[in-house]
Amino acid sequence: MDELLARAMQGVDPQAPGAFWRVFLNLMALVPWGALFWWNLLFIAVGAALGRWRGRTAEGIAWSFVLGPIGWLVILRRPRRGAPPPLPRR
Structure with missing residues (x-):
């Protein structure tokens, strides 16, 4: 110290x-600004890939930019976009 x-x-x-x-x-x-920059780009790239897989590419990039790897968990918890939810039974 x-x-x-x-x-x-x-x-x-x-x-x-x-x-x-x-x-x-x-x-x-x-x-170490250089290392922080490259790690952040890695986190955003993985977030974009996860977001694309879930149909939410922009959200994946945004959450990864703001929260880093924790943003990956956020995007994985969101429902997939594309297929509508099933209709309720009568």
């Missing part, structure tokens, strides 16, 4: 008016 705090405070004067933003930018520089 001390190492993370030292990296966040690197080159920051705590008394300066913009200290918060400098610490924030230092922390954002530590995030």
Whole structure:
């Protein structure tokens, strides 16, 4: 934890008016943005495939974009589109 705090405070004067933003930018520089981007594309591709299989491609993409792999569960819980539900018996 001390190492993370030292990296966040690197080159920051705590008394300066913009200290918060400098610490924030230092922390954002530590995030592996490239890996997050590619993982998100993978999640969206799988969500699109699951959505297409269920007849809801746009929903699959949207849910996967917002929730990642949890969006896959959402799209799998939705009923298939295409075939109407069966009629009730009389």
